[in-house]
Amino acid sequence: MYLYHFGLQELPFTLTPNTNFFLGLxxxxxxxxxxxxxxxxxxxxxxxxxxxxxxxxxxxxxxxxxxxxxxxxxxxxxxxxxxxxxxxxxxxxxxxxxxxxxxxxxxxxxxxxxxxxxxxxxxxxxxxxxxxxxxxxxxxxxxxxxxxxxxxxxxxxxxxxxxxxxxxxxxxxxxxxxxxxxxxxxxxxRAMNEEEVQHYIQHRMKVAGYKGAELFSKAVIKKITKVSNGIPRLVNILCHKMLMLAYGQGQYQMTKKHLQAAIEDTEGVSYKPLSLTYLAVVMIVLTSLVSVIYWSGVSL
Missing domain, CATH: 3.40.50.300 (P-loop containing nucleotide triphosphate hydrolases)
Known part of the structure; x- marks a missing residue:
């Protein structure tokens, strides 16, 4: 899979309860x-x-x-x-x-x-x-x-x-x-906060054998924390999918696009992208409200 690409010895974000990955948060x-x-x-x-x-x-x-x-x-x-x-x-x-x-x-x-x-x-x-x-x-x-x-x-x-x-x-x-x-x-x-999620991701990557520069930026980790609500299992699923996507594209840095793709493929996360149709409906409603308020002001 992506082990050789990132220089890993084992998968860092599996869902099995492996105590070797235990982190004392x-x-x-x-x-x-x-x-x-x-x-x-x-x-x-x-x-x-x-x-x-x-x-x-x-x-x-x-x-x-x-x-x-x-x-x-x-x-x-x-x-x-x-x-x-x-x-x-x-x-x-x-x-x-x-x-x-x-x-x-x-x-x-x-x-x-x-x-x-x-x-x-x-x-x-x-x-x-x-x-x-x-x-x-x-x-x-x-x-x-x-x-x-x-x-x-x-x-x-x-x-x-x-x-x-x-x-x-x-x-x-x-x-x-x-x-x-x-x-x-x-x-x-309780679930993890943003700082704990960052430490958690870094720890699992290190235990899995990673020795390079940070793959997950603070901005990406902040969004991971938000959409996963700090639940370790969801963090694992999202990070695993992001690593797969980056490997498939020959990239080494996790991006928000990788995260967005992982989110759309994962059940249970607290964020889903707004569709274009939905956005169009919202814009039409907002435009109509602005028009009503404007013309009401003129008539007064």
Whole structure:
């Protein structure tokens, strides 16, 4: 593709959550700090909410990679599971043998036994769910019941939820008030500002092996920030398409024309060019209004 053209070793703007490209911007550093602090307290639920494309899955992978060694993690990337499936998924992650064949009652007992065993060995157990807004209602209640497993001094299981804002809407309902009260730490993951977008683009290009002059001017980055609303996923898509266009034209500097073409080919951006027909209609309306105001003034 364009790797050789720009002297890259790998694609800098892929959508896969590669932690090698993780950049410690303020929102992600703050979220990690909240997560680590909350996990050390050993209490209840921890929730990280962010819009689509703000980097929740990448943050989740970063947490899994950097969590202290005494933690045992159970990671469920797709929690669209009924309560029985959720219990079995947790049991499998914790290493409970023959989890798929047990009755629900026996499975629950084995999970508790496993948690007690890990606790006695000095481990803390963390259940991490990505895309938690997809949890069915019954499974949310089952999740709450999991945290009832405890000793006299601490919970046997902590739960970290990474989710879209829809989860907050669901938790706002009265039937989930018990679960909502158990969320002891929460963080709202925000989008990037213009300065962060610039740093983000430069960082990913550098990690991918780029060593030349800046390809993206401040003016182009300003517009990228505006049309993407600072959402990392949209920034990645736009930058990837711009690099492809520049490569196809044999150019090395990203221009506003490259960005405009990328915008027109991308769903979800907040800006679309006005068509000539639309502009013509607007001009006709404005001209008519000016004429009306002018002749009204004359008649007066």
């Amino acid at each position: 303020s929102p992600h550093n703050e979220a990690l700090a909240v997560l680590m602090t909350a996990l050390k307290t050993g209490e209840g639920f921890i929730k990280v909410v962010g819009e689509v494309g703000t980097g929740k899955t990448l943050l989740c992978r970063k947490l899994l990679n950097e969590i202290p060694e005494h933690f045992v993690t159970a990671y469920i990337p797709n929690p669209y599971l009924n309560p029985n499936e959720l219990r079995r998924a947790v049991a499998v992650e914790l290493g409970v043998k023959q989890a798929q064949r047990m009755s629900v009652q026996l499975l629950t007992q084995r999970i508790q036994d496993k948690l007690l065993e890990l606790h006695q060995k000095g481990h803390s157990v963390v259940l991490i769910l990505d895309e938690a807004q997809a949890l069915p209602e019954e499974s949310l209640e089952a999740l709450r019941l999991f945290t009832n497993l405890e000793t006299e001094t601490r919970k046997l299981l902590q739960v970290v939820l990474f989710a879209q804002p829809e989860l907050d809407e669901r938790l706002g309902q009265s039937e989930f008030r018990q679960l909502r009260q158990r969320i002891t730490f929460s963080y709202q993951l």
